[in-house]
Amino acid sequence: MIGKLKGTVDEIGEDHVVIDVHGVGYVAHCGARTLGALPGPGEAVTLFIETYVREDMLRLYGFASEIERAWFRLLQNVQGVGSKVALAILGTLSTGELASAIALQDKAMVSRAPGVGPKVAARIVIELKDKAPAFAGAQDAPSMGLKRNLGDGLAPAAITDAVSALTNLGYSREQAATAVSAALKGAGEDPSSATLIRLGLRELSRG
Secondary structure (H helix, E strand, C coil), X not given: CCCEXXXXXXXXXXXXXXXXECCEEEEEECCHHHHHHCCCCCCEEEEEEEEEEECCEEEEEEECCHXXXXXXXXXXXXXXXXXXXXXXXXXXXXXXXXXXXXXXXXXHHHXXXXXXXXXXXXXXXXXXXXXXXXXXXXXXXXXXXXXXXXXXCCCCHHHHHHHHHHHHCCCCHHHHHHHHXXXXXXXXXXXXXXXXXXXXXXXXXHC
């Protein structure tokens, strides 16, 4: 099994890249985001690989990170999601956006991916809800609990009001939830919505 390819970019196609590893060209099928982030031909590249072996086919799927590959595997546990749809989702949403969409039960965000209808999007956010935090990645982990509570309607009123206020100011719900989550660390016990808004804006200004 091939788990990782380290070589140089030989050719970039519409849905794949050819990686030259010591004179051998490996074709790795990738999502749009991964393809868009690749360096030019002749440049060094490393891709994490998922190898699919069938009776009449050997296919490699390439990912920029291990967490992206893990999401690719996880998504296919949902009925109606095969490799093509999983790749389309990861080509449309970053792993952080996907984790946030699942935590917030945002079916509309998931259905932005080509080939993902409302029913499949609903199954993804419902069936993977409890698994999203584990696959969010370290940078998203601090805010996942809050995002999950917001999605469930369990967050305290001050937090909900603060997220709503920041959203009304033009920030995305994910940005607002992440900022409020960071603000909670220095807000003391039982902070008011005004305090969370102020600290949340401070966090957002740093970005």
